[in-house]
Each structure stands twice: as C-alpha cells, then as structure tokens.
Amino acid sequence: MSGLRAQFERDGYVVIPSLLTRTEADYYRSEIIKLSGVGDADYGSKVFECPDGVSKHREFWPLIFHEKLIEVVRELLGPTARYTQHSDLHAHRIGGWHRDSACRKFGEGADWDESRAPYLVTRVAIYLQTFAESGSSLGVVPGSHRFERRLTDAEWASWEPRFRWEHRWKKLRHRLGLGPEPRFPPRQMTMWTTPDPNPSRTRPSVPVWIKTEPGDCILFNQRLYHCASPIRGPKYAVYLSYAPENEHSRNHMGYYRHTRTDLGYGPLDPELAETLRERGLFLDAPDPSKLPSEFAIPAM
Secondary structure, eight states: OOHHHHHHHHHSEEEETTSSOHHHHHHHHHHHHHHHOOOGGGTTTOOEEEETHHHHOGGGHHHHTOHHHHHHHHHHHOTTEEEOOOOEEEESOOOOSBOOSSSOSTTOSGGGOOSSSOOOOEEEEEEOSOHHHHOOEEEEOTTTTTOOEEOOHHHHHHHHHHHHHHHHHHHHHHHTTSSOOOOOOOGGGOEEOSSSOOTTTSOOBOOEEEEOOTTOEEEEETTSOEEEOOOSSOOEEEEEEEEESSHHHHHHHHIIIIIOGGGTOOOOOHHHHHHHHHTTOOOOOOOGGGSOGGGOOOOO
16 A cells, blocks of 8 residues: 555545646636636635536536546545546635535444445545635644544543643744644544544544645545635635545435535536546446435425
C-alpha cells in the first residue's frame, strides 16, 4: 500500500498541492465568474452555487479527466474508480461542519454498512484563489470517516488543560515565525475517532485547518467531518466525486439523481457519458427501485 493511500485510509483525506497550474486555476476561476455573473466585487453580497455544475457545463469537463487527478484517484481507490456525477461549482460559498455522504449521522444508514463493500466515495475539492485574498481553509477531523464519539465532561476536563498548553506553545511559535497561527480546538468538534480509546493516553482528534492556494486539491472520504472556514475575500471552488464501482457508489449517484430532486441532477450529456466510458470512468445509473429505503424517492 502506498503512503498516500495509507494516509487516506487512516485520516480520511489527502492534500495534493498545485494539482492545477496557476494558469489552469485562473482559467476555471474566470469560467465560474462568466457562468455565474458573480465576481470578486460581489464577495460579501452574492453567493453562487451550481449543483452538478461540472457535468452540466462542458467547459469544466476536462477536470473530470485531469491526468494527474485520475492518477491520484486510482492510487487511492483502485482501478475500478468511477465518476459518481456528484459535482458543484461555487463562488464565495462557505458552510458549517457536516459530512457529504448521503447518510450523514454516524453509524446510521446504508453508507455505514461495509459488510459487503468498503465505503470509499471520495470528494475532490479544487480551490482557485490565494489564501492571502480569501483567508479560505478547509477544516477536517482526521479519522471521523470511520468512527466518532464526543468527549464526556470528565474527558474534556482532563484534556482541555493540555490543549491550552499546546495552544500557548503554538501561538509563541507563530509569533516567532516558526508555524501557522493556531486555533484552539472547539469541544463540539473534538472527538474520539478510535473505538474504545484509553482516555488517559489516546489523543482525541481535533480539527486540522488546511490553507488553500490556487490549484490546490483536497481529496476526502465523504463520511469525513469537514467545514469551510469563514472568508475575508473572494473564494472559488470546484467539487467532484469518485468511488470504486460498488453498492456505495451506485447508492451515492442514486441519492443525488432520484432523492435530491431539488438539486436538478439528471442523465449525463451523451457526449460526456461516452467519454467516461472510453476513459473507464463511467458508472451505470442505479435502478431507483433498488436504492436503500432511506434513499427512497419522496412521495409527490
């Protein structure tokens, strides 16, 4: 197993700096502005989001097949990795702590049943602006794609003094120019991500904040807890999704096509579908009648 794949399975995410060149990042940023009519000057007053945006707009199709991205995807997910269609285009959008899986509560629903196949549905986030202009970073809780249990009052009382000491030390290092500016871990997002930990020795998982630059890419398991930070300037991002061909990938596609009808997912453009087939990335559309009960199509 490669080191990158081992990290992905352990932590639930990996960072690929400069997946896109600066020229590529600037091009896709300009395409989002052109499509949305929302530009830098609209930061703070307008937000743009386009579900299934990459699939619907051919200007962004090259990202689905980006050679370096597909190489990483197949290293992490194996040769049967497919495009699940779950994509978005964003301008100036942020969000709170959440999961991107269909079943977002730990341990509940088909996404958490790995008795027949592992859950490896993977979100790809590509950022198109500098940290200096946006202040944008992605917060993730390593290991939260596998397990979660929040700290009890007694456990938090035991660990909080240690966190405060570490925070003071990191602040000093930051003032000396030896490290990033730290954030004190919030209790609500500090958790055990290993079943049956030893609270006196096992360290709880706390959020990691990943600063992003143009063309940077973060791939994460869609069950991973994550959060977009507040921003102080324009932010543009492209999101895609891939998964090995198994029940979880089909369920995921089915959820967005047949359950989340409010988002407007539908059949792929025939030309895009044919190119996906040629590149070995096509995923057959799921039969709605075979989706898990929690993904059932809402009654009209």
